[in-house]
Amino acid sequence: MTLVSSTPLLQTARANGYCIGAFNVHTLEMLQAVVEAAEETESPLIIQSTVGTVKHLGADYIAAAAEVASRNVKVPIALHLDHCMDLSTIVQCIRAGYTSVMIDASHSPFEENVRQTKQVVELAKAIGINVEAELGKVGGVEDDIVVADNEALMADPDECAKFVELTGVPTLAPAIGTAHGIYKGEPKIDFDRIAKIAAKVSVPLVLHGGSGIPEEQVRKCVALGMAKMNVATELRIVFSDAIKEVFAANPEENDPRKYMIPAKRALKEAAIEKMRLCGSIGRAKDFR
Numbered sequence: 001m002t003l004v005s006s007t008p009l010l011q012t013a014r015a016n017g018y019c020i021g022a023f024n025v026h027t028l029e030m031l032q033a034v035v036e037a038a039e040e041t042e043s044p045l046i047i048q049s050t051v052g053t054v055k056h057l058g059a060d061y062i063a064a065a066a067e068v069a070s071r072n073v074k075v076p077i078a079l080h081l082d083h084c085m086d087l088s089t090i091v092q093c094i095r096a097g098y099t100s101v102m103i104d105a106s107h108s109p110f111e112e113n114v115r116q117t118k119q120v121v122e123l124a125k126a127i128g129i130n131v132e133a134e135l136g137k138v139g140g141v142e143d144d145i146v147v148a149d150n151e152a153l154m155a156d157p158d159e160c161a162k163f164v165e166l167t168g169v170p171t172l173a174p175a176i177g178t179a180h181g182i183y184k185g186e187p188k189i190d191f192d193r194i195a196k197i198a199a200k201v202s203v204p205l206v207l208h209g210g211s212g213i214p215e216e217q218v219r220k221c222v223a224l225g226m227a228k229m230n231v232a233t234e235l236r237i238v239f240s241d242a243i244k245e246v247f248a249a250n251p252e253e254n255d256p257r258k259y260m261i262p263a264k265r266a267l268k269e270a271a272i273e274k275m276r277l278c279g280s281i282g283r284a285k286d287f288r
């Protein structure tokens with residue numbers, strides 16, 4: 001089927017107590033790997049790209065590849081632009097065929113975040129695609145966005161309610177203690193905060209920094225209302241490690257298929273593992 005908006009996917013996931021994996025891809029093979037994982041496990045899927053990857057590959061190439069992949073399978077797939085801070089890239093991606101965009105104005109004061117988010121929500125509503133916005137500041141490094149540990153800021157539950165009411169944003173990413181990249185030790189997730197936010201906000205919530213969160217903590221987040229889990233770093237590492245292994249065994253290798261095929265296989269397995277953790281396996285049936 002053709003690419004779909006992630007709004008109904010995430011609303012259904014939240015209503016049914018599971019979560020949908022949103023996987024960052026950087027190459028055609030990575031995109032194919034996560035789609036194969038979704039198809040094989042009957043799992044709904046969100047393919048994500050960062051602004052950096054849009055600059056690297058081109059929004060039109062990514063959207064065209066995602067559209068072809070989506071048409072070849074029966075599971076619902078959305079294409080999402082992760083952490084975007086500028087309207088022009090958002091418009092560029094929407095025009096290319098993205099079905100979901102994140103406007104990240106979380107570094108600005110609350111009123112400015114509301115203003116920018118509202119602008120994107122109005123645009124997206126007119127064409128029936130999803131919008132995600134962030135409140136608080138998720139720590140770590142994502143593309144060019146760097147937030148030091150002492151600058152990371154948790155989202156306030158009352159502000160979350162006010163933000164959703166003022167902007168009409170259909171998906172919210174509240175900072176609740178996770179971080180981008182790989183954790184040193186365990187993440188310090190504020191489960192009470194998630195519960196309070198979920199009690200005040202009925203839209204699906206998004207868990208950023210999904211690489212390396214211990215299983216039981218992911219399950220707890222999902223049970224509390226997290227309906228989308230972003231995973232980037234962990235998948236990148238799995239993909240790259242498989243390539244490194246090929247070159248370690250054969251430094252002279254010069255056929256891209258010889259290292260891309262094992263990398264694709266490794267990424268597909270890792271994506272299936274995340275889908276299992278999210279509880280999304282077999283849930284494609286919810287959208288038929």
Ligand SMILES: [Zn+2]
Pocket residue numbers: 083138142180208209230
């Ligand atoms: Zn993020």
